[in-house]
Amino acid sequence: MSLAGTIEEMAEEAKKASRELRILGSAQKDAALELMATKIIEKQADIIKENEKDLNNAKEQGLPSAMIDRLTLNEKVIGEMAAGLREVAVLPDPVGEIPGMWKRPNGLLVGKVRIPIGVIGFIYESRPNVTVDAAALCLKSGNSVILKGGSEAIYSNLVLAEILARALNEASLPQKAIQLIPTTDRESVNILIGLDNYIDMIIPRGGEGLIRFVSEHSRIPVLKHYKGVCHVYVDEFADLNVAGDICFNSKVQRPGVCNAMETMLVHEAVADSFLPAMAERFHEAGVEIRGCPRTVELIPGSKPAGEADWPAEFLDLILAVKVVSNMEEALDHIERYSSSHTEAIITNDYNRSQRFLAEVDSSAVLINASTRFNDGNQLGLGAEIGINTSKLHAFGPMGLVELTSSKFIVYGNGQTRN
Amino acid sequence: MSLAGTIEEMAEEAKKASRELRILGSAQKDAALELMATKIIEKQADIIKENEKDLNNAKEQGLPSAMIDRLTLNEKVIGEMAAGLREVAVLPDPVGEIPGMWKRPNGLLVGKVRIPIGVIGFIYESRPNVTVDAAALCLKSGNSVILKGGSEAIYSNLVLAEILARALNEASLPQKAIQLIPTTDRESVNILIGLDNYIDMIIPRGGEGLIRFVSEHSRIPVLKHYKGVCHVYVDEFADLNVAGDICFNSKVQRPGVCNAMETMLVHEAVADSFLPAMAERFHEAGVEIRGCPRTVELIPGSKPAGEADWPAEFLDLILAVKVVSNMEEALDHIERYSSSHTEAIITNDYNRSQRFLAEVDSSAVLINASTRFNDGNQLGLGAEIGINTSKLHAFGPMGLVELTSSKFIVYGNGQTRN
Numbered sequence: 001m002s003l004a005g006t007i008e009e010m011a012e013e014a015k016k017a018s019r020e021l022r023i024l025g026s027a028q029k030d031a032a033l034e035l036m037a038t039k040i041i042e043k044q045a046d047i048i049k050e051n052e053k054d055l056n057n058a059k060e061q062g063l064p065s066a067m068i069d070r071l072t073l074n075e076k077v078i079g080e081m082a083a084g085l086r087e088v089a090v091l092p093d094p095v096g097e098i099p100g101m102w103k104r105p106n107g108l109l110v111g112k113v114r115i116p117i118g119v120i121g122f123i124y125e126s127r128p129n130v131t132v133d134a135a136a137l138c139l140k141s142g143n144s145v146i147l148k149g150g151s152e153a154i155y156s157n158l159v160l161a162e163i164l165a166r167a168l169n170e171a172s173l174p175q176k177a178i179q180l181i182p183t184t185d186r187e188s189v190n191i192l193i194g195l196d197n198y199i200d201m202i203i204p205r206g207g208e209g210l211i212r213f214v215s216e217h218s219r220i221p222v223l224k225h226y227k228g229v230c231h232v233y234v235d236e237f238a239d240l241n242v243a244g245d246i247c248f249n250s251k252v253q254r255p256g257v258c259n260a261m262e263t264m265l266v267h268e269a270v271a272d273s274f275l276p277a278m279a280e281r282f283h284e285a286g287v288e289i290r291g292c293p294r295t296v297e298l299i300p301g302s303k304p305a306g307e308a309d310w311p312a313e314f315l316d317l318i319l320a321v322k323v324v325s326n327m328e329e330a331l332d333h334i335e336r337y338s339s340s341h342t343e344a345i346i347t348n349d350y351n352r353s354q355r356f357l358a359e360v361d362s363s364a365v366l367i368n369a370s371t372r373f374n375d376g377n378q379l380g381l382g383a384e385i386g387i388n389t390s391k392l393h394a395f396g397p398m399g400l401v402e403l404t405s406s407k408f409i410v411y412g413n414g415q416t417r418n
Numbered sequence: 419m420s421l422a423g424t425i426e427e428m429a430e431e432a433k434k435a436s437r438e439l440r441i442l443g444s445a446q447k448d449a450a451l452e453l454m455a456t457k458i459i460e461k462q463a464d465i466i467k468e469n470e471k472d473l474n475n476a477k478e479q480g481l482p483s484a485m486i487d488r489l490t491l492n493e494k495v496i497g498e499m500a501a502g503l504r505e506v507a508v509l510p511d512p513v514g515e516i517p518g519m520w521k522r523p524n525g526l527l528v529g530k531v532r533i534p535i536g537v538i539g540f541i542y543e544s545r546p547n548v549t550v551d552a553a554a555l556c557l558k559s560g561n562s563v564i565l566k567g568g569s570e571a572i573y574s575n576l577v578l579a580e581i582l583a584r585a586l587n588e589a590s591l592p593q594k595a596i597q598l599i600p601t602t603d604r605e606s607v608n609i610l611i612g613l614d615n616y617i618d619m620i621i622p623r624g625g626e627g628l629i630r631f632v633s634e635h636s637r638i639p640v641l642k643h644y645k646g647v648c649h650v651y652v653d654e655f656a657d658l659n660v661a662g663d664i665c666f667n668s669k670v671q672r673p674g675v676c677n678a679m680e681t682m683l684v685h686e687a688v689a690d691s692f693l694p695a696m697a698e699r700f701h702e703a704g705v706e707i708r709g710c711p712r713t714v715e716l717i718p719g720s721k722p723a724g725e726a727d728w729p730a731e732f733l734d735l736i737l738a739v740k741v742v743s744n745m746e747e748a749l750d751h752i753e754r755y756s757s758s759h760t761e762a763i764i765t766n767d768y769n770r771s772q773r774f775l776a777e778v779d780s781s782a783v784l785i786n787a788s789t790r791f792n793d794g795n796q797l798g799l800g801a802e803i804g805i806n807t808s809k810l811h812a813f814g815p816m817g818l819v820e821l822t823s824s825k826f827i828v829y830g831n832g833q834t835r836n
Contacts, residue, residue: 019753246832379828395533412784
């Protein structure tokens with residue numbers, strides 16, 4: 001069969017499976033997730049063996065050691081995958097929730113009930129544990145999933161998806177609820193995003209190029225996870241110790257992720273007292289500073305920032321720094337350059353904190369806390385499948401609830417419309 | 419300036435205006451809506467004069483009289499537009515609502531607050547009052563809107579949009595929050611749906627061709643309002659008087675709309691007692707019946723249904739009828755042919771009513787009530803801007819709440835991540 005035929009058949013089977021999934025009770029889904037955790041541990045020798053094929057290919061291709069680390073599955077990582085499955089099993093099931101019902105003047109009783117979305121196409125370029133995480137979240141929220149992982153992890157992903165699908169079968173759930181596209185052919189992405197008769201939502205996770213390609217070509221709605229150009233604004237009324245710790249954490253704790261700070265904005269009234277000491281701390285951590293003219297004056301040895309630095313997602317130990325003469329300038333800068341991901345203010349002034357919360361149009365806006373908290377787990381949603389940077393459906397981290405939709409249910413007793 | 423340049427400039431201005439809109443209080447928005455209502459009445463002579471240009475063009479082009487009726491603006495219709503504006507003014511403002519907040523173990527206080535989406539592109543082919551309704555709903559929900567109406571209503575739409583924008587200005591709100599594309603050139607649709615730097619959501623409302631074109635070509639997320647192939651299933655335990663009234667209402671009360679019944683499914687146990695009398699009633703109302711073989715036996719003179727009749731949205735006094743041997747057959751038929759819009763069951767059996775609610779995957783599922791109730795006003799959402807038949811963002815009727823998104827707000831006191 002052609003690749004297009006194979007993928008279309010997978011999508012058709014996924015849709016059939018979703019009809020069974022949407023009426024499953026939580027107990028059945030949770031039991032399947034527990035069984036998956038058990039099977040992942042039982043089969044860890046097989047997993048490690050398949051993973052070695054990916055690792056050998058990676059070494060042959062000369063991939064950097066950091067990438068090889070991310071690709072490696074050992075007993076510890078496999079144990080974490082199993083633990084992740086069990087964590088999803090104990091999260092509350094969003095499906096079936098009816099937050100409230102109301103009575104219409106004609107006696108109709110109307111409510112909205114949470115339902116699964118249906119079939120999700122998940123396209124990713126990350127480490128193989130994402131295969132397991134994404135499958136778990138989709139199953140728990142009652143959705144079928146078609147996974148398209150990165151070519152560098154194909155053997156690992158295949159063995160993991162097979163273990164998960166067999167566990168579904170053993171738990172008497174539809175095996176086709178979790179399927180992985182068994183090829184590294186990039187054309188499969190093109191095929192997948194055209195199957196709008198079967199697939200309800202596409203989630204791409206990976207580099208900006210992948211996400212842009214999928215968004216521009218998909219006939220299915222896409223929830224995108226674009227870049228994070230996150231700002232921290234150190235206000236003139238900030239506690240400078242708090243500001244120092246938060247800015248340091250936001251930049252340095254894990255610089256390669258989307259919720260790391262990329263630009264620091266400092267009110268001019270505190271620039272003298274804050275910047276030189278902060279620069280010292282950043283310098284010791286290996287952070288390169290690219291500053292506005294005032295910053296360069298205050299931090300000897302810092303580089304001047306170019307126009308390209310303000311909208312940049314460095315994902316590295318590089319920080320753009322700008323001194324602003326007032327809060328408006330900070331807000332204007334954020335409005336212009338932010339990617340609507342995460343912004344924080346450091347201040348002890350009540351009115352400024354409230355104004356920042358109200359005016360900044362990003363998926364998470366924080367007062368006196370690190371940007372690194374914009375994450376499904378950290379905000380209390382449980383595990384997340386991605387961070388949506390468009391405002392449709394769910395803005396920000398997407399957990400189980402965000403993988404559902406809702407329908408209206410209406411209890412009548414013969415009502416007709418005039 | 420080129421058309422592309424003009425529309426891009428409009429989109430840029432709309433985005434600027436949205437920054438002001440998102441922090442406006444309800445009182446200011448409501449005052450502007452009231453002022454719009456006053457101005458619409460004050461300027462009714464101008465409106466009628468411009469509308470006459472459209473009507474003359476329509477007559478010259480030989481448009482059918484039903485279309486000319488829909489296009490006509492007279493004192494009564496203008497009064498209804500003003501009343502519609504006042505109705506939106508008194509609806510609750512969804513923006514700023516925080517349904518709840520929660521404390522994280524590290525002391526962070528986290529909540530989600532409703533925010534406007536930003537800039538909405540609204541493409542429609544309907545009567546000119548939609549210009550006013552859509553503008554009102556977008557303003558109240560804090561969104562800028564760029565309107566692209568049908569060419570047959572261009573003069574009417576232009577004068578209405580101008581009155582609304584002037585009222586915004588007089589109310590000290592950003593005038594560019596409501597803009598209408600001042601051309602009948604269809605290329606403007608293409609331009610509009612490519613401006614993903616400025617526009618957050620596209621809502622197309624009109625024929626299936628328009629919606630399909632927009633969905634396939636837009637670089638901006640689209641909330642589509644596809645067809646409604648709505649079913650009523652008359653169960654063996656239905657009260658047949660109730661079934662008769664509901665089926666009649668669902669088909670005949672307004673056959674040209676998306677929530678009218680297109681297929682009636684009848685359990686074979688009641689087919690003999692229900693169908694002949696029902697067919698008589700439909701016959702008197704001018705409804706043509708296209709039936710399965712058993713239906714044709716029971717209703718002398720009815721036509722046999724072809725395969726194309728089951729997925730058809732007739733939008734007319736035509737009804738497909740099928741006798742089913744059990745509830746599973748009804749559910750399978752709905753699963754196969756429904757457009758996920760609206761389905762109803764008529765039954766007095768508790769378990770069947772619950773099963774239908776649970777298993778049918780449509781935006782509204784009703785027990786013992788007419789399909790015609792799937793409408794924002796009828797379900798209690800207030801006015802609606804459309805009915806979304808994809809499961810993303812908001813499934814079903816979209817009122818003010820569905821024109822918003824939400825962001826996370828986080829109150830910290832120095833938290834950093836480990």
